[in-house]
Amino acid sequence: MKHIKLGKYVLIYLAGFLTSFSGVLDSLVKIPLSYEELKKSYVYDNKFLTGQWxxxxxxxxxxxxxxxxxxxxxxxxxxxxxxxGSASGEMMSEKICDALPLTWNIRLEADAPTFRDFFFNRKFYLKQLHKGRIQTVAELELVNKDRKHGSMKFNVIGDGTGALPKKITLAKNLPQYISDFKELSDYCGESPIQYWKDFYPKRGKNIHK
Incomplete structure (x- = not known):
């Protein structure tokens, strides 16, 4: 009887251990999934960054x-x-288009985030397509994300165009976006024409010949 009781307790102990161990394994299995969700929510910022600013x-x-x-x-x-998690979007302003008049492709981009981006400001790069090559013309860092109000702030840490302010704050899905986009698209569409109008007279050439 003593051996039977002892065996009973051993079985109960093993059952409890296996149940606990199963819970530990389940938690370990869920770690990668939780990490991926964490990256998507707080590092990739899929939902927050995607949109019109x-x-x-x-x-x-x-x-x-x-x-x-x-x-x-x-x-x-x-x-x-x-x-x-990489990000890309068309960025326009009058000064940007004046500084980069010979391209229709001006984009703000960020590489796929790494573990570093949990602790440091994420880097973004202003790029243009020029003569068949992608060129980086400015570097920014994302220093603040206000998810409650839908706004974000960049510091400009390097600017080869001279067209960017030192700080840029944008807000998402504002009512003025559509009219702003049209206005800037029209302006940027005229930038190449204005560039060549200014270019030839400086070299003593008549653009109308």
Whole structure:
């Protein structure tokens, strides 16, 4: 009887151990899944970054809550985040288009994030397509994300164009985006024409010949 009771306790102990161990294994299995979700939510920022952004807070009552400075130049950004977490979007302002008049492809991009991006500001790069090659013309870092109000702030840490302010704050899905985008698209469409009009007279040539 003593051996039977002892065996009973051993079985109960083993059952408890296996149940606990199973829970540990289940937690270990879920770690990669949790890590992936963490990256998507806080590092990739898929939902937050994807959208239409502008610096224009005209007709907006809570512009101060968004952190938008009325003195900022009018800028638009149409951003998309891809499956691997990399991001890319068309960025426009009058000064950017004047500084880069010979391309229709001016984009703000970020590489797929790494573990480093949990602890340091994420880097973004302003790029242009010029003579068949992608060139990086400016470097920015994302220093603040206000998910509550839908705004984000960049510091410009390197600018080869001279067209960017030192700080840029954009807000998402504002009512002025569509009109801002059209206005800047029209302006940027004229930039190459204006460039060549200025280019030839400086060299003593008549553009109308």
């Amino acid at each position: 502008t610096t224009n807070a005209e007709y907006l009552a809570n512009s101060s809550e968004l952190g938008l400075d009325p003195s900022q130049p009018k800028m638009t950004l149409s951003m998309k985040v891809f499956e691997d």
